[in-house]
Amino acid sequence: xxxxxLSDLLRSAPVPDAERAxxxxxxxxxxxxxxxxxAPVVGxxxxxxxxxxxxxxxxxxxxxxxxxxxLAGLRGASSETEGTSFGSFAAIASTQPxxxxxxxxxxxxxxxxxxxxxxxxxxxxxxIEQEDRVSLWVGDDQRYERGTHDEGRGPATEVDYLSDxxxxxxxxxxxMRIPFExxxxxxxxxxxxxxxxxxxSCTPDxxxxxxxWTEPELPTDPAALREALEDEIRxxxxxxxxxxxxxxxxxxxxxxxxxxxxxxxPLPVPLSQAIEIDRLAxxxxxxxxxxxxxESPLGQxxxxxxxxxxVNPRSSPELRAALFEVxxxxxxxxxxxxxxxxxxxxxxxxxxxxxRTEDNEGATIREDLYLDPETSQVLEIAILxxxxxxxGADKRVWGSYVETFTAREPAxxxxxxxxPLQNELEQTRAEG
Amino acid sequence: xxxxxRTAGPTLREASxxxxxxxxxxxAAAQEGSGEATEALVRRxxxxxxxxAYLIVQDAAAAxxxxxxxxxxxxxxxxxxxxxxxxxxxxxxIVVNNAxxxxxxxxxxxxxxxxSAPEGEGSQPTPVLSDHLLIALRALDADQRxxxxxxxxxxxxxxxxxxxxxxxxxxxxxxxxxxxxxxGEALDLGRELE
Numbered sequence: 001x002x003x004x005x006l007s008d009l010l011r012s013a014p015v016p017d018a019e020r021a022x023x024x025x026x027x028x029x030x031x032x033x034x035x036x037x038x039a040p041v042v043g044x045x046x047x048x049x050x051x052x053x054x055x056x057x058x059x060x061x062x063x064x065x066x067x068x069x070x071l072a073g074l075r076g077a078s079s080e081t082e083g084t085s086f087g088s089f090a091a092i093a094s095t096q097p098x099x100x101x102x103x104x105x106x107x108x109x110x111x112x113x114x115x116x117x118x119x120x121x122x123x124x125x126x127x128i129e130q131e132d133r134v135s136l137w138v139g140d141d142q143r144y145e146r147g148t149h150d151e152g153r154g155p156a157t158e159v160d161y162l163s164d165x166x167x168x169x170x171x172x173x174x175x176m177r178i179p180f181e182x183x184x185x186x187x188x189x190x191x192x193x194x195x196x197x198x199x200x201s202c203t204p205d206x207x208x209x210x211x212x213w214t215e216p217e218l219p220t221d222p223a224a225l226r227e228a229l230e231d232e233i234r235x236x237x238x239x240x241x242x243x244x245x246x247x248x249x250x251x252x253x254x255x256x257x258x259x260x261x262x263x264x265x266p267l268p269v270p271l272s273q274a275i276e277i278d279r280l281a282x283x284x285x286x287x288x289x290x291x292x293x294x295e296s297p298l299g300q301x302x303x304x305x306x307x308x309x310x311v312n313p314r315s316s317p318e319l320r321a322a323l324f325e326v327x328x329x330x331x332x333x334x335x336x337x338x339x340x341x342x343x344x345x346x347x348x349x350x351x352x353x354x355x356r357t358e359d360n361e362g363a364t365i366r367e368d369l370y371l372d373p374e375t376s377q378v379l380e381i382a383i384l385x386x387x388x389x390x391x392g393a394d395k396r397v398w399g400s401y402v403e404t405f406t407a408r409e410p411a412x413x414x415x416x417x418x419x420p421l422q423n424e425l426e427q428t429r430a431e432g
Numbered sequence: 433x434x435x436x437x438r439t440a441g442p443t444l445r446e447a448s449x450x451x452x453x454x455x456x457x458x459x460a461a462a463q464e465g466s467g468e469a470t471e472a473l474v475r476r477x478x479x480x481x482x483x484x485a486y487l488i489v490q491d492a493a494a495a496x497x498x499x500x501x502x503x504x505x506x507x508x509x510x511x512x513x514x515x516x517x518x519x520x521x522x523x524x525x526i527v528v529n530n531a532x533x534x535x536x537x538x539x540x541x542x543x544x545x546x547x548s549a550p551e552g553e554g555s556q557p558t559p560v561l562s563d564h565l566l567i568a569l570r571a572l573d574a575d576q577r578x579x580x581x582x583x584x585x586x587x588x589x590x591x592x593x594x595x596x597x598x599x600x601x602x603x604x605x606x607x608x609x610x611x612x613x614x615x616g617e618a619l620d621l622g623r624e625l626e
Contacts, residue, residue, distance in 0.1 A: 003584060006615070009565045010585040015486045021496035022478050028500075029474050029507040030467040 089348070090328075093320035093376040099410025101139040102313035108132045108403040134159070137414050138313045141165045144418045162414075162421035167429050171202040171421040200424035218309070220318040222325035226302070229326065233301045299331050303352050306330070307369060311378045311405070320376065341370040341380040343404060348373050380404045455519040463511055474503050477520065481527045484585055488531040488577045490570050498534050502527040524586045525596040528578050532597075535574040568618030576611035579604055 110130040134147035143163045150156035163170045219225050306323050309315050315323070327333055332352050339349035347370040370380040385399040414422065458476075461469030481502060486495035506513075506523050513522065569577055575597075582588040582596060590608065594601040 006580075006612075007584045007587070010487060010581065011483075013483075013487065013566050014563065015483050016492035016495070018478075018482050018492075018496050018499065021482070021500055022475065025478065025500045025503050026471050026474050029470050029503055 089371060089376045090321040090324035093317055093324055099412065101137045101142075101411040101414065103407065103409050103411040104134075104136045104138070104313050104405060105407035106134055106136070106403060106405045108134075108401065111400045131156075135415075136313070137411060137418070142414065144414050144421070146417060160417075160421075162418055162425060164425055164429075167425070168204055169202040169425060169428060170204075171200050171424050171428070173200045173420060200420050202424055202428040218319055218322075220316070220322045222322045222329075225319075225322045226326045226329070229302055229305050230298065232305065233298060300352075302326070303330055303333065303367070307378070307381060311381070313408070324376070337373070339370065341404070342382070342402060343380070343406075345370075345379055346373065347371060347379050377408050378405055456515055459510065459513065459515045459519060462507070463513075463515070470507060473519075474507070477523055478503070480520075480586070481523060484524060484527050484581050485531050487566075487569060487581050487585065488528065488574065489534055490566075490577075494534055495531075498530045499527065502530045505530070521586075521588065521592065521596075524582070524588070528582055528586075528596060532574060532578055564619055565615070568615050571618065572611055572614060576607050576614075579607045580611045580615070583608060 129152050131150045137144045146160040148156040161170050161172050218228050306327050310323050334351050336349045339347050341347045350369040352367040366384045368382040372379050381403040383401040458469045458473045482499040485498040582593045590604045593604045
């Protein structure tokens with residue numbers, strides 16, 4: 001059979017009439033184009049964006065798009081609870097002591113293994129491993145963080161900074177300056193010695209603008225909290241605007257950080273009317289539909305946000321209690337007692353194992369959250385993405401992320417290592 | 433019972449896909465917020481988009497959903513579409529990938545029933561070769577159907593198919609070869625039955 005003949009057959013093969021679907025599509029598309037974002041954009045308070053989110057982005061930064069999609073593309077599973085209730089954790093959480101600083105020690109190992117069909121260049125390894133070790137002190141007015149980021153290639157990157165809320169300054173030690181040299185084609189050279197011999201310095205802060213500073217401004221009534229979290233999910237552009245960023249769909253802020261047009265924005269018509277117009281249009285508008293593949297389903301996004309705020313040292317005891325209530329009502333979250341985490345610590349385990357989606361390239365995802373049964377604090381977060389084919393050693397692990405908290409305690413002051421930065425901060429403030 | 437539209441190939445293509453110049457003008461107007469231009473674009477590209485979706489997913493309701501969602505996705509992204517490029521291949525790529533996504537999710541959607549071969553209204557029509565083609569297509573793997581539709585309905589080159597489906601070109605060629613072999617066998621049998 002010739003190619004032309006096959007083309008003719010495909011063009012003339014009988015297909016069902018779809019006139020109604022066409023009309024529906026025309027109406028919806030016209031509405032999208034004519035009145036995008038017609039309703040005013042409702043402002044949201046700046047909120048902590050979450051270290052966990054940063055780590056998942058780091059996975060993607062390692063080139064793990066498939067893993068990122070898989071992590072983001074989960075759906076809710078059936079509800080089941082075993083043993084100790086989530087409510088008991090809510091009760092424990094609400095009694096946690098407050099302090100001037102919260103000191104947290106944590107380490108995270110990110111491992112990504114490319115699926116076999118991904119051809120990697122010689123400069124890219126098939127397996128990428130990153131290890132982070134961080135000590136963190138967070139208070140009302142100051143945030144001090146020091147640690148290392150190691151990708152296994154070359155020396156580990158050191159992290160050491162002190163941010164001050166009132167002055168808007170962040171101070172770095174000399175070791176944070178990286179020497180470099182640029183040789184232009186003309187032969188001209190430009191080099192920087194890393195500031196050898198200079199002490200710490202303070203600059204107007206970029207960390208403060210990333211929302212990692214402030215305490216979550218969220219309600220502590222569980223129902224209201226869930227609603228607020230869902231608002232965050234449904235208006236991701238608002239969060240981007242607050243950070244002066246833009247995503248790959250053009251949502252967010254312009255280069256100067258000013259709010260711009262909102263292509264996904266609030267519905268141009270009331271929700272009830274929109275549902276009558278077209279259910280799929282509403283689902284797509286909310287970013288919850290099976291076809292909005294880059295948008296995680298609501299349940300998974302809620303789960304992710306709950307975890308983010310649970311590990312946030314700035315979350316109040318009341319908020320953490322409400323977060324456990326939200327977790328209890330979340331489809332797919334299962335609580336098991338008398339477990340142990342990777343360090344052998346006694347723990348309660350919350351598992352979240354959503355079903356496969358069309359976007360995860362045949363991978364299954366399991367998220368484990370280990371909690372201290374005495375304090376309700378998060379001990380460990382583990383995310384595992386593995387292929388569905390094969391068994392035993394052949395069951396290939398595509399990606400894993402394990403974040404372990406080894407200390408979380410109140411502190412009255414910053415550690416001695418922060419003293420040089422504090423001195424520099426005081427001097428800079430005194431100089432105006 | 434599903435109504436079946438029998439449409440002649442060349443007429444369909446002429447009616448549904450206008451010249452790139454026409455598309456360019458309509459896209460420019462739609463990007464400016466013209467509802468009329470948006471409607472014209474959707475109506476112009478719908479027949480081929482829906483046909484491609486149906487030939488791949490082989491399910492009437494799903495084909496409607498796939499075509500509709502693909503159109504919505506395209507319209508949503510239209511303000512970022514480079515209007516110096518042809519619209520149809522970009523749109524068709526969205527359609528085919530959405531169709532494949534639907535099929536990959538289908539085993540997990542209990543409500544999806546396997547649809548019998550499409551029938552016309554009223555009395556059973558005499559099968560023609562294109563009916564046998566539909567049956568033969570159904571017997572192919574979804575990935576094979578996708579490359580056949582991309583190559584012979586949407587007229588992508590193997591290199592373009594490789595780009596659209598993010599596959600090595602060799603994989604595209606082997607899928608096409610195997611699909612054509614199976615289609616040829618089925619259509620030979622169909623001819624004998626006619």
